[in-house]
Amino acid sequence: MNLALFDLDHTLIPIDSDHEWGEFLARTGAIDATAFRKANDEWFAHYQAGTLDPVKYLEFAFGTLSKFPRAQLDAWHAQFMDEVIKPSMVPAALALVQKHLDAGDLVAIITATNSFVTEPIAKLFKVHHLIAALPEFDAEGNVTGRLAGTPTFGPGKIVHTQAWLQEQGKSIADFPQSHFYSDSQNDIPLLAAVTHPVATNPNDKLRAHAIAQGWPILNLFDAHAQ
Secondary structure: OOEEEEEEEEOEEEEHHHHHHHHHHHHHHOOOOOHHHHHHHHHHHHHHHOOOOOHHHHHHHHHHHHHHHHHHHHHHHHHHHHHHHHHHHHHHHHHHHHHHHHHOEEEEEEEEHHHHHHHHHHHOOOOOEEEEEEEEEEOOOOEEEEEOOOOOOOOHHHHHHHHHHHHHOHHHOOOOOEEEEEOOOHHHHOOOOOOEEEEOOOOHHHHHHHHHOOOOEEEHHHHHHO
16 A cells, blocks of 8 residues: 545645635625735735745634534535536546555545635545644534644644554555655645655746656646646
8 A cells, every 4th residue: 555645726626725715705795805805815825935824824714714604604615616616626636536546545635725625625536534724613513713733734744644644553654655746835845755756736936846856747737728
């Protein structure tokens, strides 16, 4: 058995699911569109630049979720999946994940985006293991607005991956091959920790690093764009 880890946004799907979720809420009128879009765009710019404070961002995201009962959030999310996520799914990305599943690899998606947004997306890829930022829930299942645990961002992805594997009595070193697919320089720490790092639809910073390190570069979205 080998290990196959995947980032999600801009790696398996050609969008940022967290940013698009905010845009969806703005379009539906659930939140003040002008104010939220300004803040959402600023957070997204920080993420792209590698200057994001993950705790502050997650508190912002969870604070938005906490304004609504869980039943309403779930209904909106189902609509979000139909209108935004499913149309963005790329056959090449689905096939890549399926290749690792068919090989009997241990497969997980590890993303800085929170589990509320990403859990249904992971299920579309038939991936049962999701490592994501966790919102805190109250006794009724509503989001409190606080982060449960620590962010799954940058070096935090190594910490969370190691903890997840340890729960199963394993470590990265136990696998003959360990793969990680990501688009962002934020994930260089985990990419450097596996035997088979793959810069997948990489941004400019990761592309330059991958070329310098001799890492393979994979473009899943090229055929989709054609």
